[in-house]
Amino acid sequence: MKPLHDSTTPPGTPDDEGATGPRTAGAASGAASSAGAAAPVIDVRGLRFRYPGAETDALGGLDLSVESAEFVAVVGANGSGKSTLARLLGGLETPAGAMRAVACGHDLLTDDGRMAARREVGVLFQNPENQLVAECVEDDVAFGLENLAWAPERMRARVDEMLARFGLTGLRDREPHLLSGGQKQRTALAGVLAVPRRVLVLDEPTAMLDPAGRGEVLEAVAALRRDGLAVVFVTQEMDEVVGADRVVALERGAVVYAGDVPGLFEDVGLVRRLGLGLPAAGELALELAALGRPLEPLPLTLDALVAALGASG
Amino acid sequence: MKASIAQYYPGDSIVHRLDARAKFVAVATLAVALFVRDSFAGLAVFASAGVVAYGLSGVPVAWFWRAFRPLLWLIGLTFLTQLLFAPGEPFFSWWIFDFSWEGLQFAAFLSLRLLVLVLIGSVLTLTTAPLALTDGLAWLGRPLRRLRVPTDELALMVTIALRFIPTLLVELDQIMRAQRARGAEFGSGGPIRRAKALVPVLTPLFVLSFRRADELALAMEARCYQPGIVRTRLHPLRAGMPDAVLLAVTAAIVVAGLLV
Amino acid sequence: MSAASSDGRAVSSRSAPGIAAGMSVRCDGIGFSYAEAHTPIPALRSVTFELAAGRSLALLGPSGSGKSTLLQVIKGLDTPEAGTVALDGLRPDAPGYDAARREVGLVFQTPELQLFATSAREDVAFGPRRLGRPEEEVQAAVEEAMELVGLPPEVFGGRHPYALSGGEQRRLALAGVLAMRPRLLLLDEPFVSLDPATRRELVRILVRLRSGGVTLVLATHDVDLAWALCDDLLVLDGGRVVASGPWDAGEAGRALRAAGRLREPFLVELWRRLGRDAAAAPPRTAAEAAEALR
Numbered sequence: 001m002k003p004l005h006d007s008t009t010p011p012g013t014p015d016d017e018g019a020t021g022p023r024t025a026g027a028a029s030g031a032a033s034s035a036g037a038a039a040p041v042i043d044v045r046g047l048r049f050r051y052p053g054a055e056t057d058a059l060g061g062l063d064l065s066v067e068s069a070e071f072v073a074v075v076g077a078n079g080s081g082k083s084t085l086a087r088l089l090g091g092l093e094t095p096a097g098a099m100r101a102v103a104c105g106h107d108l109l110t111d112d113g114r115m116a117a118r119r120e121v122g123v124l125f126q127n128p129e130n131q132l133v134a135e136c137v138e139d140d141v142a143f144g145l146e147n148l149a150w151a152p153e154r155m156r157a158r159v160d161e162m163l164a165r166f167g168l169t170g171l172r173d174r175e176p177h178l179l180s181g182g183q184k185q186r187t188a189l190a191g192v193l194a195v196p197r198r199v200l201v202l203d204e205p206t207a208m209l210d211p212a213g214r215g216e217v218l219e220a221v222a223a224l225r226r227d228g229l230a231v232v233f234v235t236q237e238m239d240e241v242v243g244a245d246r247v248v249a250l251e252r253g254a255v256v257y258a259g260d261v262p263g264l265f266e267d268v269g270l271v272r273r274l275g276l277g278l279p280a281a282g283e284l285a286l287e288l289a290a291l292g293r294p295l296e297p298l299p300l301t302l303d304a305l306v307a308a309l310g311a312s313g
Numbered sequence: 314m315k316a317s318i319a320q321y322y323p324g325d326s327i328v329h330r331l332d333a334r335a336k337f338v339a340v341a342t343l344a345v346a347l348f349v350r351d352s353f354a355g356l357a358v359f360a361s362a363g364v365v366a367y368g369l370s371g372v373p374v375a376w377f378w379r380a381f382r383p384l385l386w387l388i389g390l391t392f393l394t395q396l397l398f399a400p401g402e403p404f405f406s407w408w409i410f411d412f413s414w415e416g417l418q419f420a421a422f423l424s425l426r427l428l429v430l431v432l433i434g435s436v437l438t439l440t441t442a443p444l445a446l447t448d449g450l451a452w453l454g455r456p457l458r459r460l461r462v463p464t465d466e467l468a469l470m471v472t473i474a475l476r477f478i479p480t481l482l483v484e485l486d487q488i489m490r491a492q493r494a495r496g497a498e499f500g501s502g503g504p505i506r507r508a509k510a511l512v513p514v515l516t517p518l519f520v521l522s523f524r525r526a527d528e529l530a531l532a533m534e535a536r537c538y539q540p541g542i543v544r545t546r547l548h549p550l551r552a553g554m555p556d557a558v559l560l561a562v563t564a565a566i567v568v569a570g571l572l573v
Numbered sequence: 574m575s576a577a578s579s580d581g582r583a584v585s586s587r588s589a590p591g592i593a594a595g596m597s598v599r600c601d602g603i604g605f606s607y608a609e610a611h612t613p614i615p616a617l618r619s620v621t622f623e624l625a626a627g628r629s630l631a632l633l634g635p636s637g638s639g640k641s642t643l644l645q646v647i648k649g650l651d652t653p654e655a656g657t658v659a660l661d662g663l664r665p666d667a668p669g670y671d672a673a674r675r676e677v678g679l680v681f682q683t684p685e686l687q688l689f690a691t692s693a694r695e696d697v698a699f700g701p702r703r704l705g706r707p708e709e710e711v712q713a714a715v716e717e718a719m720e721l722v723g724l725p726p727e728v729f730g731g732r733h734p735y736a737l738s739g740g741e742q743r744r745l746a747l748a749g750v751l752a753m754r755p756r757l758l759l760l761d762e763p764f765v766s767l768d769p770a771t772r773r774e775l776v777r778i779l780v781r782l783r784s785g786g787v788t789l790v791l792a793t794h795d796v797d798l799a800w801a802l803c804d805d806l807l808v809l810d811g812g813r814v815v816a817s818g819p820w821d822a823g824e825a826g827r828a829l830r831a832a833g834r835l836r837e838p839f840l841v842e843l844w845r846r847l848g849r850d851a852a853a854a855p856p857r858t859a860a861e862a863a864e865a866l867r
Contacts, residue, residue: 078738078768090535115539123535126766130528133536135444135476142547144536149545159547173323177479180636191536208766210636210794236768277769280797280839280859287863302839306846309866484686490650491687494679495749496703513699516689520735 039105041199041230042066042089042121046099049084049253057096058084059253068198069228073241073261076250077275082234083126085250086203089232091117104198119148122192126204128184129176137179137187138163138172144195162190166220182213186220193224200224201232206240237277242300249274265298281305320380320435321442327555328370328440333449335556339563340437346567347430356425358570363432372439380439384431388424395420447471448550466540473529484521488514591717592785595627596661596676596756598647604655605642616642618812619656624805626661626756629789631803631820633796633835639812640792641682644759647790648679660757675704678755682762684746688734693719693745694726696734700753711752718752719745722778740771747778757788764795776801800838801858808835822855 042064049059059081066072076082087093088101091114095101098109104120107113125131134140141162145155163169166186176184185205193200202221206214218240225231233240241247247264249257251274257264265271268289271278278286281302285295299305323329328336347359367377399420401413438446451468458464489499492513499510603620617639624630632640645651647658657665660673681687690696697718701711719726722744729737734745743763750758760779764772779802783789793799799806806820822841840862844855849865856862 077770078740087531092531092534118535118537125528125532125535127528129480130525131532133473133476133529133533135442135472139444139547143533143538146544146546147537147539147542149543152545152547152549155545155547175479176476177483188532195537207768210762210765212636275768275770277772281843284840284843284859284862284866287859288866291863291867293863293867302843302846305843309847487681488687490645491679491681491684493650494648494681495687495700495753496675497699498703513687513689517687521686 040065041068041104042232043100043102044089044098044108045101046097047085047088047101048096048098049081049088049093050096051084057253059088062250062253062255063258064248064255066199066230066232068230071225071231071233071243071245073244073247074232074234074250075236075238075241075247075264075274075276077236079252080250080274081253082250083203084253086123086201086232086234089117089199089201090121090123091115092123119195120197121199121201122195122197123201123203124185124189124192124205126207128181128188128208131188131191132176132184134176136173136175137168140176140187141168141190141194143191148195158194162194166190180213181209182216185209185213185217189217189220197229199230199232201234203234204236206235206237236275238271238282239279239300262297265300266296268294268296268298271298320376320438322370322372322376322439323442324371324440326369326371326440328366328436330555331440331559332550332552332556333441333445334452334550335552335559336437336441337446337449337453339559340433342563342567343433344430346570347426347433350571351422352573353422353425354573355570356422356429358566358573359433360425360429362566362570363429363436366436367432370436370440377435377439380435381431388427388431391427392420392424395423443475444472445548445550447475448546448548452550463540465544477525481518481522485514485518488517591714591721591751591754592782592787593676593754593756594786595788596673597624597626597659598757598788598790599623599659599662600643600647600656601659602656603643603646603653603658605639605646605651605653607642616812617646617653620809620812620814621656622807622814622817624788624790626788627786628805629783629791629803630805630807631799632790632792632807632809633794633799634809634815636794638809640809641761642812643809644679644761644790644792647757647759648677649674650679676754676756677759678750678753678757679759680747680750680761680763682765683743684750685734685739685742687749688742688746691733692730693724693732693734693737694730696745697748697752700749704753714752714754715748718748721751721781722748723774724748739766740768740774743767743771744774744778747775751782755787757790758782759790759792761792762794763791764793764798772798796836797839800840822850 044062044064047059047062047064048057050057062081062085064072064085074082074085084093088095088108089103091103091106091108094114095108101108103117106116106120108117132140133143138159142155142159145158150158160169163172166189168183168187168190171179171183171187174183176187179187189205205221206217209217221231221233222243233244235241241264242261244261246259247257247261248255249264249270256274257267257270265282268286271282272286278298279300281304282298282300285298285305285308288295295305295308299308343359343362347356350356350359396412396416397410399413399416401411401415401419403411403413405412441449447468451464454462454464454467489497493499497510497513499514500507502510600620600622603617605617607616620639620643622630632643634640642651646653649658659665660670660677663670663673688696690699694715697715698711701714706714715730716726719729724741724744729741729745734742737745747763763775763779767775776798779789779791783802789802791799791803800820803820806816806818807814808816822844838855840857840859841850841855843862844850844853849855853865856865
């Protein structure tokens with residue numbers, strides 16, 4: 001199967017004359033910059049953002065760098081700025097300023113750069129209901145390609161590929177309101193990735209799903225990761241973080257931790273402060289720590305907890 | 314709850330496979346002819362055309378009936394008002410109403426005409442996916458772009474509206490139930506009280522819809538949508554020989570209907 | 574059985590302020606199907622169970638198993654095609670049944686979607702006003718309910734519901750139901766799409782209600798939170814009861830879980846792995862577990 005981020009097909013190349021305009025230059029430069037494999041796909045220094053009318057910055061000078069094929073988790077409580085970050089990385093908001101803000105070689109500080117970034121950085125949002133535009137699954141998967149004016153035959157092939165990949169082939173004609181939450185979110189994911197992407201940003205994609213739907217989405221994301229797509233996974237649930245290459249913790253718009261996953265769990269105080277959702281083993285370990293029996297690193301699975309209790313007891 | 318207003322019956326009949334634009338033009342032409350011609354003979358010609366088209370569509374009668382039933386009272390109402398208020402020599406009077414043969418004939422003609430119109434229109438909506446219909450209308454409306462009417466954007470808006478109607482109906486039902494659980498009552502009392510009772514339902518529904526519009530716009534931008542761009546379609550409109558035949562046959566029916 | 578007076582107002586001495594004493598509920602052979610346009614989907618088939626006053630019931634089962642429908646039938650928003658719902662020992666034809674039904678509170682999934690008034694206080698007051706209670710009683714109920722969910726009325730009362738955070742909205746919506754002083758509280762997936770901090774806060778509120786004596790029915794996917802909060806278990810699958818009864822970790826509990834194809838609660842499994850299950854019943858909460866393990 002063709003990788004999702006196949007750079008042999010320049011992303012978003014229009015097949016029809018009409019859709020080109022000035023943005024073609026951006027897409028072309030994106031394809032060129034992907035040749036330089038060493039450059040990180042996301043490279044942000046001192047990124048600031050403030051919502052209109054707000055008194056404080058939603059993001060105040062944030063640094064983030066993501067290599068290609070890297071899986072980076074972004075955690076933080078509500079209002080920590082993680083959703084804002086997701087939108088900025090996708091070229092969907094205008095930064096207030098930054099020393100450097102580059103996504104897939106496109107400068108997020110310029111209008112053209114953001115437009116170009118939208119073609120290579122895919123963003124999946126939290127509410128599956130409010131992302132589906134079309135009247136049936138396959139039309140929704142095609143929406144991004146229609147906007148990029150792909151020729152119908154090529155679009156057909158790509159849509160079929162995405163449907164198969166996300167297990168949606170049998171649901172292709174289904175109307176969105178007849179889908180389960182997990183199916184909706186998989187449809188949205190297929191639609192985001194139908195446009196060839198180099199980075200996928202997920203903004204709490206499982207927060208509104210039941211356990212079955214959550215499992216479906218996490219499984220799909222795990223498969224993407226195996227294929228080497230760079231993933232920025234924004235979440236509040238700790239067990240979704242465990243397998244990440246790196247984790248970045250935000251608090252009030254600033255990075256308070258950036259490093260490997262075990263490192264975050266070593267700081268029990270920080271984990272508590274971030275208000276993260278811990279798996280049951282972690283919750284119990286925090287309670288134990290409060291009673292004077294800290295288990296470090298924080299166990300997150302039943303096995304780890306049993307082992308830690310055995311070792312320390 | 315029944316959450317679909319579209320009466321589209323998915324299928325693969327010859328009528329289904331015809332191009333949405335050709336079908337729309339054919340139906341519009343027949344509708345105009347239907348209103349120009351005022352004789353039972355003409356009506357019979359157009360009615361047979363409608364029946365044949367419906368027969369070719371393969372849509373089950375039960376399905377057609379489900380879509381058609383709500384319109385029945387409209388036809389019935391037309392019949393009654395015409396019957397009661399049409400001028401003519403009365404053969405029977407009751408209270409303020411006069412019944413005349415002319416009135417009866419006129420009422421029968423008008424309601425039959427409406428019936429045929431509904432039949433012909435239904436063949437279009439029963440065999441054409443709403444999306445294809447919207448696309449077809451957008452294409453036919455293209456000349457309006459010169460007048461700066463954003464036909465493609467309008468078509469997309471209609472598509473999105475159609476997609477969200479079932480969702481909205483479910484949400485409406487949920488909110489009404491939730492407010493009923495808090496003691497709200499709907500449909501009792503005078504009109505003002507009834508309108509007031511709807512505030513706890515419509516307010517959340519509006520708020521929900523505004524939030525949805527925001528999130529949807531963002532999700533569309535994230536998938537590279539911009540107003541004014543030229544889009545391609547996964548299911549492009551394709552007109553061919555059968556569509557030309559349809560238009561030719563339609564022309565023949567119109568001529569026949571007007572001349573009989 | 575129930576410590577409430579006949580007019581439905583709580584008089585129980587052990588109730589916390591604003592919490593009414595519980596009511597029993599018994600479902601007998603409930604059958605219900607959605608009137609779908611083409612294919613009627615059987616939503617409930619012969620559902621029978623009993624829940625004593627003041628106890629809490631975990632209603633578990635996969636999506637589409639009929640959990641929400643059962644809650645709506647108990648509240649009386651849907652009329653069952655077969656069977657009866659007895660409240661407080663009263664059958665539907667008994668005098669006083671309607672009054673009992675008004676004391677059933679139903680918190681819908683994502684209840685913040687129903688907030689509509691221009692201030693938090695007004696929104697919470699909607700329910701008790703609709704019950705026709707005198708205004709001073711309404712105001713007292715509003716204050717107690719807001720206090721109970723951790724939204725002090727002097728701070729939050731005047732705020733616009735839509736200006737609150739998602740977690741605050743969820744708690745405000747809960748207050749809107751609690752202000753009606755329900756003696757049976759039905760909750761439909763109360764933890765869905767909540768951030769972890771609000772989830773914990775909500776658990777604390779439910780613990781408070783439970784110890785105040787309210788009868789609780791909790792439809793949820795979260796087995797661990799259900800274990801922490803519920804005495805009894807009812808598992809639905811395809812609209813049928815596949816397991817029901819007291820929820821303990823012993824033999825009965827295991828059989829129930831096998832029938833219901835449920836993952837075991839984490840703490841039950843932990844206790845077994847640690848070999849402690851023979852000596853003592855597994856703890857219900859992480860705090861209890863930590864106390865035992867310290």
